[in-house]
Amino acid sequence: MSTGLWLIGARGSVATTAVLGLAALARGHSGAEGCITAGWAGLPDWDEIVVGGHDVSHVSLTKRAETLVDAGMIPAALLAATRDDLELADAEVRPGYASLPSGRSQQQEAERLAADILDFRERHGLTRVVVIDLSSTEPPVDTTDFSVEALTEPDRVVLPPSSVAAWAALLAQSPYACFTPSTGMAPLLELARESGVPVAGQDGKTGQTWLRTVLAPAFTDRGLRVLSWAGANLLGGGDGATLADPEAVRSKLASKTRGLRDLTGSDVTPLHIDNVPDLGDIKVAWDHVHVQGFLGSRITLQTTWSAYDSMLAAPMVLDLTRLLALADAAGLAGVVPELGFFFKNPWGSEVHGAAEQAGALRAWAERTAAEQAGVLRTSAERTAAGL
């Protein structure tokens, strides 16, 4: 099934890695490590996915990829082998929405963005376009005034930029995933259900938080009591600079600690995020877990995690693209809670433990793909459904 992938923040580090990686997979230049759906049935193939997106940056995907090569993150040979694909994708990037131009309403802007998506779908003859928001973390916003009517008033700012982009996805009938920790999404989830569009979120669970949600349930399974879970988080790159802003980071940190609190029932020492520019895109995370064992005895576990953050996020973006395409083909509307595996703050679910999430996701994907395969018996039916 020919599927579009429309990236909000299409020229950022994660998006660049995802686009380059998709091309490398489609052309057989690389294994699919990091993609959990690699061998799964009933999903679009790598070479059936076409990429476009919105961004406010004018630095092309190719230029961005070159800086990632210089930083030692991407092998030079892989960029050489996928340069044409990056240029094709970059030609499909349209100006994003950052702030409201004078005299315009947010509804008008959302319609402009939706038109870009629909035009992309039409020109490429795509069955559907999955929209994934990879834009930078925003400060928390108050969206209590939100209504669809309020959006139509000129010069009135009701939603943060990430929510405007999400609203545009709904207007374009596009499945949508929110990979950022932005807080303005709550009012849109019900609208997604009404629009018949499957959505998933929120805030990609890529590294340290994922590791925490692997370990915390394991302690519980052993009957051990977590007393504290303290940590530090070092990163450079653009993300490091954004998150050095204490206001912007508030929603991120809330997301990072929420699951752990739920899982351990204990107070988690607030985590620090430090901007260490010389680390570039590598994220280094240290955790110190203090656990009470038998007869009050002391157990400690330390973990140090080191990885290129974009390399963790990019394959999850590709997985989400394929899985939301399946959800859409199956006619699901609103939040898909089984996609909570991918997120720090899983919409529609109270489950944070990584093993439990992984099991639920796998079961859902197998069942849904099997149902689709069963329902659509004839080739003609499949074609009609875009599978």
Next chain:
Amino acid sequence: MSTGLWLIGARGSVATTAVLGLAALARGHSGAEGCITAGWAGLPDWDEIVVGGHDVSHVSLTKRAETLVDAGMIPAALLAATRDDLELADAEVRPGYASLPSGRSQQQEAERLAADILDFRERHGLTRVVVIDLSSTEPPVDTTDFSVEALTEPDRVVLPPSSVAAWAALLAQSPYACFTPSTGMAPLLELARESGVPVAGQDGKTGQTWLRTVLAPAFTDRGLRVLSWAGANLLGGGDGATLADPEAVRSKLASKTRGLRDLTGSDVTPLHIDNVPDLGDIKVAWDHVHVQGFLGSRITLQTTWSAYDSMLAAPMVLDLTRLLALADAAGLAGVVPELGFFFKNPWGSEVHGAAEQAGALRAWAERTAAEQAGVLRTSAERTAAGL
């Protein structure tokens, strides 16, 4: 249900901690951290368990507990509060089997051991006696010559000491768990089934190996490829000295790496165990995991685990006592694969992942306890079944 707990190696560090801890729990002096069955239904209460055992050592449980207090592992107040219980248990310790006395057969020795267990059961009016082997690691042995007949020949050594003790458990119709890595058990598993006795093993999965079986499936769930898993293991105490003997440690190291190989499909760098006497009973384990991520990118995870090893093992011994009592009440015979959660080398199971094992164990215990509760409707029936 009044249950006996018969410990092979009853005066060792793990046994001492288990007996002291059981008393502390029964008397309400301590919480049950580390006991996974703490709130589970259908199991014997802490104060329904009576302890005895075999050992070749003449150092009493109380003396041993005093050295653990001096080492900072056990609070002095807890020993004071449980000293009487330790003395009662120590009075139930009988001479163990270490080597074959001249002119005797291994069968005679096993019958001597079995008689001790049966005498203990009778004197205390116990419904059943669960036997748990906590003795030191033995070198690998060749048991291809084993037959029940061969055991009866005087001066012929067919089984290692741990297997003689296990055979005694079967002779006494006692549920049995093998908490050590000794390799002579294979021929006895079928005999257990024939004897109608539930058994579980082998080699307690207490610390570093448990952590590895938490993390390894999580990498697989993310589609990441483990390239190597190298580590070091520092411990003092008697265990450190035993394991400094390269021959004795072979079966231990084989046990420790088998699960990880199965889980990751990759070659695991052999682990080292170092005897660092000044660490006492604290075990410090370092692991370095090298993982291949998206587009061949490099991910590393380091973990450092520090804990008193006996404090990890002792509550598992108590859990096994309760769960084997349930299995016996339910009439199970032979290996209980769902108890694999507790072991590095799970008998009757290929499952090594800790989350999957925890789920299977919980489900089994709930189902079995419910069945028991359902079958035995009248109080008289329950009494007859010893529940």
Next chain:
Amino acid sequence: MSTGLWLIGARGSVATTAVLGLAALARGHSGAEGCITAGWAGLPDWDEIVVGGHDVSHVSLTKRAETLVDAGMIPAALLAATRDDLELADAEVRPGYASLPSGRSQQQEAERLAADILDFRERHGLTRVVVIDLSSTEPPVDTTDFSVEALTEPDRVVLPPSSVAAWAALLAQSPYACFTPSTGMAPLLELARESGVPVAGQDGKTGQTWLRTVLAPAFTDRGLRVLSWAGANLLGGGDGATLADPEAVRSKLASKTRGLRDLTGSDVTPLHIDNVPDLGDIKVAWDHVHVQGFLGSRITLQTTWSAYDSMLAAPMVLDLTRLLALADAAGLAGVVPELGFFFKNPWGSEVHGAAEQAGALRAWAERTAAEQAGVLRTSAERTAAGL
């Protein structure tokens, strides 16, 4: 030479450990690990030191020691063996200065404190009384208005409490060491020189900062370039709570990073101090050092340090007592820069490297002790000088 040790904050954790430890050393109950002056010549013996001090707390030294025993930091047997000494010292604790009583001047308060010290000296027939400030970290203060005259004005607060205590030491002609990071000391250093009193400071370099000043010069000695030095610092106890106050911690953090900046010439990522109450008095510090090697290659070093902070500080307090007694006997006045080894912010010195500081300290102590021994040839002369 009979020497007094007067502690500001005499009932705190560090003071309690120092007093108990001094008694244990004097009575031969413990080795002198952590005391660098243990075998050095020309210094007062452990049993020649008498302890008193100021504090605003009413919790006795003995009570405080009991909580440290409960926390597992001090062995119960050591407290039992030194309880009498703690009680004697506690009887010499007088009310400290925390805030200015209405109608009083800071000069009057300083004179009250000085009178306590002089009374202590007289009653015990001491040659001299060394004053060491162990009180809690204070917020930074502006002392630009300071003059000796301003101190005499009733109800006028010119100095923070720590500086009032230091001024009292000068009034009592007592050698003085500032073990806290408080910032009000600058105007008093010149007055110390004029008063003929040796002083040393500031902010004890006990754990993580000491380690950093060991490692940073070593990188420089290899021609390697430190790009960043990021870290986290977990501690509980009273100190953890104090330092959780962002205002109070400012002077502490400035102290901690100043030396590293000087040593590496690079920007050091600000350090975080987290209050993790369940850790008690144990301080756990993690550092991540990113270093540029040959041809731009990447080197990383991580360190994790774990220690009872009071156990690191207390022997340094005893060393300072002995060394300031020597400095005073030698007639030194004002800052003694060679004592910079003990401090994060060494008065009178730009040297931060631990190895260089250790060499300078040892050379100074040997030279000064030898000079003293040479000058005072007759026993009568020595007695007159109080040696």
Next chain:
Amino acid sequence: MSTGLWLIGARGSVATTAVLGLAALARGHSGAEGCITAGWAGLPDWDEIVVGGHDVSHVSLTKRAETLVDAGMIPAALLAATRDDLELADAEVRPGYASLPSGRSQQQEAERLAADILDFRERHGLTRVVVIDLSSTEPPVDTTDFSVEALTEPDRVVLPPSSVAAWAALLAQSPYACFTPSTGMAPLLELARESGVPVAGQDGKTGQTWLRTVLAPAFTDRGLRVLSWAGANLLGGGDGATLADPEAVRSKLASKTRGLRDLTGSDVTPLHIDNVPDLGDIKVAWDHVHVQGFLGSRITLQTTWSAYDSMLAAPMVLDLTRLLALADAAGLAGVVPELGFFFKNPWGSEVHGAAEQAGALRAWAERTAAEQAGVLRTSAERTAAGL
């Protein structure tokens, strides 16, 4: 002064990095991080050094450099900029000595090697040629039979290959440094003195051992007692495979732990070296230090060091070249103990502490360079001395 650098093992990873790095420095393509002599006076400039050497491998320096680029260790642009220099150096590589050809004596082989060095010196008009042995670790050998006469017997093996190469250096009147842990050097040190040739050794102190000799004296300077120092060492590359051979590794491990034993006076737990091929040239070393503090309290320090080993060694090779050129110009003969800074097993010195070694080296280099500058007042004298 025009200086030759003759590398034994000229096509290995360290040699390739040193040659490429020297070219990069000479051409201004890279900073001199890792070279401690970078700003020092009286030493040959980077562009005054010409490289040749011996090797038994036929894989060219350029080919080897390409594999290091592929492994992510060397930036592709640096290889492009220095490829011509690598080819020039490779053209100066002559067949090395690995085993004795039938009918030949080791003396004949040494003379063959010496002739290569002298020919190189003559063709390039070099003042002197410094020989540095970078060949692989050899098993320990017994050299008690050694005599110069024994070397002349055909088919008699008296020395290991590394010692034959060292003997060739002496025959060629070349200053010599032994960067490998091979044990056959002892009998040659006295011959070096007699030959009037300065020599230095042995076994480059690049990473983990260097770090240990930074930290161990610092604990002593604090009066703290090291109880144990346990560690693990992971490396891939050719070195990893060589060191996986227990026999070959014996001399290496002895070298690694000797200094630490001397510095701490305590028993050091033997270190393990693991071959982890997927790590390539990156070496990861973990250490766990258990320290006894005040009143018997427990202190632990863990360190994790991660670096490309060749990137640590290569600049030390360049430093040694320059410093041995100075020693030779100054007429020194035999062991130069001040060069012990560079070695795990410093010839002619009992000093292992890195800070003390760094100070001694700097003082020696300044003094010697100043003496040389003073002695040789006229330009003609300098030219004659080759400065």
